[in-house]
Amino acid sequence: MVVVLQVHLVEEVVVVVVELVVVVVKVLVVVVVVVVVVVVVIAVVVVVVVVVVVVVVVVVVVVVVVVVVVVVVIMRSRGEKNEGERRGGGRR
Structure with missing residues (x-):
């Protein structure tokens, strides 16, 4: 009975660790996507x-x-108009 409880406890710990790893990977993927978008x-x-x-x-x-x-x-x-006036003025 003690062995069965220990095995069950180990299974639950493994399940919790796997779920935690999955959550961490999802968070990392979201962070990477956000950084790429930025x-x-x-x-x-x-x-x-x-x-x-x-x-x-x-x-x-x-x-x-x-x-x-x-x-x-x-x-x-x-300038061309002024030169024409000067020439005309000089002839008078």
């Missing part, structure tokens, strides 16, 4: 930020180039 989300956010920064830089460069070209064209146009 890393993927951070990577996506970094890529989006880099793309937005590149687009903003390209837009700023294009706007600056267009403004410089317009200013140069306006200055040349005014």
Whole structure:
């Protein structure tokens, strides 16, 4: 009878240990999945930020180039008008 009780006790301990190991493995799997999801989300956010920064830089460069070209064209146009007035004024 004592032997039967000891065997039953050992079986229960083994069952509890196995259940504990299963729970620990499940928790570890959940933790790994959460970490992977967080890393993927951070990577996506970094890529989006880099793309937005590149687009903003390209837009700023294009706007600056267009403004410089317009200013140069306006200055040349005014310069040609001023030279014509000076020539005409010198002949009088």
